[in-house]
Amino acid sequence: MNPNPFDKAEKVIELKDVTFAYEGETVMAGVNIDIHRREFASVVGPNGSGKSTLIKLILGLLKPLSGSVRVFGQPPEKVRQRIGYAPQHAQVDPQFPATLLDVVLMGLLRPDKGIFGRHTREDREAAIAALEMVDLADRMAQPFSALSGGQRQRALIARALASNPEILIFDEPTANLDANAEFKLYDLMQELNRERTIILVSHDLGFVSQIVHTVICVRYNVQVHPTSELTGDMITELYGGDIRMVRHDHRCTEEGHNVALHK
Amino acid sequence: MLHFISEVLQYPFLQYALAAGLLSAVACGSIGPFVAARRITFIAGGIAHSVLAGLGGALYLNRVHGWTWLEPMHGAVVAALGTAALIALVSLKAREKEDTLIGALWAVGMAAGVLFIYATPGYNQNLMSYLFGNILMVAPADLTRLLIMDIVVAGTTIALYNRFLAICFDEEFARSRGINVELYYVILLGLTALAVVALVSVVGIVMVIALLTLPVATSAQFTRVLWKQMVLTTLVSGCLTTGGLWLSYGPDLPAGATIVMLAGVTYLAVLTVKKLLRGRLLLQQAAREGSGAPDEDHRI
Numbered sequence: 272m273n274p275n276p277f278d279k280a281e282k283v284i285e286l287k288d289v290t291f292a293y294e295g296e297t298v299m300a301g302v303n304i305d306i307h308r309r310e311f312a313s314v315v316g317p318n319g320s321g322k323s324t325l326i327k328l329i330l331g332l333l334k335p336l337s338g339s340v341r342v343f344g345q346p347p348e349k350v351r352q353r354i355g356y357a358p359q360h361a362q363v364d365p366q367f368p369a370t371l372l373d374v375v376l377m378g379l380l381r382p383d384k385g386i387f388g389r390h391t392r393e394d395r396e397a398a399i400a401a402l403e404m405v406d407l408a409d410r411m412a413q414p415f416s417a418l419s420g421g422q423r424q425r426a427l428i429a430r431a432l433a434s435n436p437e438i439l440i441f442d443e444p445t446a447n448l449d450a451n452a453e454f455k456l457y458d459l460m461q462e463l464n465r466e467r468t469i470i471l472v473s474h475d476l477g478f479v480s481q482i483v484h485t486v487i488c489v490r491y492n493v494q495v496h497p498t499s500e501l502t503g504d505m506i507t508e509l510y511g512g513d514i515r516m517v518r519h520d521h522r523c524t525e526e527g528h529n530v531a532l533h534k
Numbered sequence: 535m536l537h538f539i540s541e542v543l544q545y546p547f548l549q550y551a552l553a554a555g556l557l558s559a560v561a562c563g564s565i566g567p568f569v570a571a572r573r574i575t576f577i578a579g580g581i582a583h584s585v586l587a588g589l590g591g592a593l594y595l596n597r598v599h600g601w602t603w604l605e606p607m608h609g610a611v612v613a614a615l616g617t618a619a620l621i622a623l624v625s626l627k628a629r630e631k632e633d634t635l636i637g638a639l640w641a642v643g644m645a646a647g648v649l650f651i652y653a654t655p656g657y658n659q660n661l662m663s664y665l666f667g668n669i670l671m672v673a674p675a676d677l678t679r680l681l682i683m684d685i686v687v688a689g690t691t692i693a694l695y696n697r698f699l700a701i702c703f704d705e706e707f708a709r710s711r712g713i714n715v716e717l718y719y720v721i722l723l724g725l726t727a728l729a730v731v732a733l734v735s736v737v738g739i740v741m742v743i744a745l746l747t748l749p750v751a752t753s754a755q756f757t758r759v760l761w762k763q764m765v766l767t768t769l770v771s772g773c774l775t776t777g778g779l780w781l782s783y784g785p786d787l788p789a790g791a792t793i794v795m796l797a798g799v800t801y802l803a804v805l806t807v808k809k810l811l812r813g814r815l816l817l818q819q820a821a822r823e824g825s826g827a828p829d830e831d832h833r834i
Binding site: 352368 | 567694696699702704707710711713714754760
């Protein structure tokens with residue numbers, strides 16, 4: 272295995288021998304993952320392979336059957352305020368009656384804030400700052416339903432950013448987006464990665480491989496590869512059979528096409 | 535109109551009816567937008583119909599077993615809250631069984647109510663008024679009860695607004711922030727149950743759903759922000775109950791049905807006018823730009 276540049280960095284997420292079962296059926300077994308500070312890790316795998324399960328384990332929304340999940344050396348539910356989570360925009364109701372600012376303020380709710388969960392002036396300022404990062408601050412008073420798909424996705428990212436977390440987890444943020452919106456989103460993620468650890472669930476291996484450091488392949492067991500190791504064979508093995516891969520960075524040589532996957 | 539006003543000034547029963555309509559509008563406006571946003575209208579329907587079991591059961595115990603302190607409305611509150619708790623429990627533990635349970639509570643609640651009322655001796659006009667409402671029979675004691683329900687429902691939704699908004703919008707995210715989603719969901723359904731009971735006294739079990747959905751749908755045409763929908767829905771519902779009462783009074787029509795009909799017509803009218811206005815706007819815009827398609831896409 273190639274040396275991972277993050278091997279010496281601080282581990283922020285650590286899964287040890289994690290096994291998880293859903294309704295008696297083992298979904299994943301013997302999973303070991305280390306993710307380091309400021310690493311950009313992409314989680315890939317076919318539908319139903321357990322990508323979401325893995326994320327929910329890290330978020331502390333699911334408990335492993337055996338093994339341990341540690342975030343910043345603690346159980347995930349203890350460090351929730353340091354993790355930001357952005358689901359797919361298709362997962363929320365686009366017609367939901369709330370303004371953009373309302374949605375982002377949800378990212379600042381916390382259980383220890385009294386039973387009412389009133390927002391303070393600092394909350395509003397933090398929410399606006401998060402909206403500025405995703406370039407939507409000028410639209411904060413608009414209803415969520417007035418936004419386009421790409422904007423809604425960025426709104427959910429702003430919601431995750433509002434509490435200024437050190438780890439960001441994105442679940443297929445580019446699903447159902449047009450190419451332009453997708454491109455902008457990858458730019459944003461790369462920008463965010465300068466100071467934050469990022470975990471990105473994605474089906475778009477080819478594109479992602481240019482900005483991520485580590486690829487976590489999920490299919491019952493989990494394998495972690497540095498991006499430079501990723502080969503077409505591995506992808507075929509992972510997804511089984513033919514898959515189409517978009518080559519965003521390929522070169523034509525005399526030998527034919529050569530998929531280039533660089534860090 | 536003037537005749538109606540002078541009658542209102544003259545007869546307390548009309549004043550009570552008007553007050554009941556306005557008080558139920560507050561319950562409707564406080565919880566209706568959340569019911570619509572969370573898309574739990576079917577649950578509200580199930581709760582409404584199960585209320586008959588409570589009404590019938592309390593009536594039976596009151597008349598047959600001499601539990602004179604127990605009034606039908608007490609039974610209604612118990613049945614509604616019980617149903618809400620049961621649905622909340624099942625929908626949190628086993629979502630796939632939720633629909634079946636709601637359907638079962640809906641029908642079995644009705645059946646139990648009918649049986650209780652059948653077994654209660656004496657002349658029984660109650661069934662009809664439970665099913666279709668009888669706002670003209672509202673007594674001062676009912677108004678006090680409505681007021682208490684309003685205070686509980688409106689007070690809680692205002693106090694917990696941010697939490698409710700978050701769990702209705704994205705349950706999983708709220709959970710990832712450490713919010714006790716289950717607790718707030720149970721409270722939300724409990725408040726829905728109270729609002730349903732409040733509305734039953736105005737339009738009856740069968741038409742509760744109309745008052746819980748149509749005024750919200752009407753206000754949603756004007757605002758896409760939930761707290762504004764709460765205010766607007768309260769106003770719209772107040773106008774609808776008052777207007778329905780007035781329209782039904784002269785020709786002696788059933789008030790509940792008239793209110794619901796008015797709610798439906800209002801919604802359709804608002805929808806139609808909005809569609810027409812938008813169509814005209816687009817046409818003007820197209821004409822101004824000299825092209826067929828309006829250009830509104832600078833957004834990604």
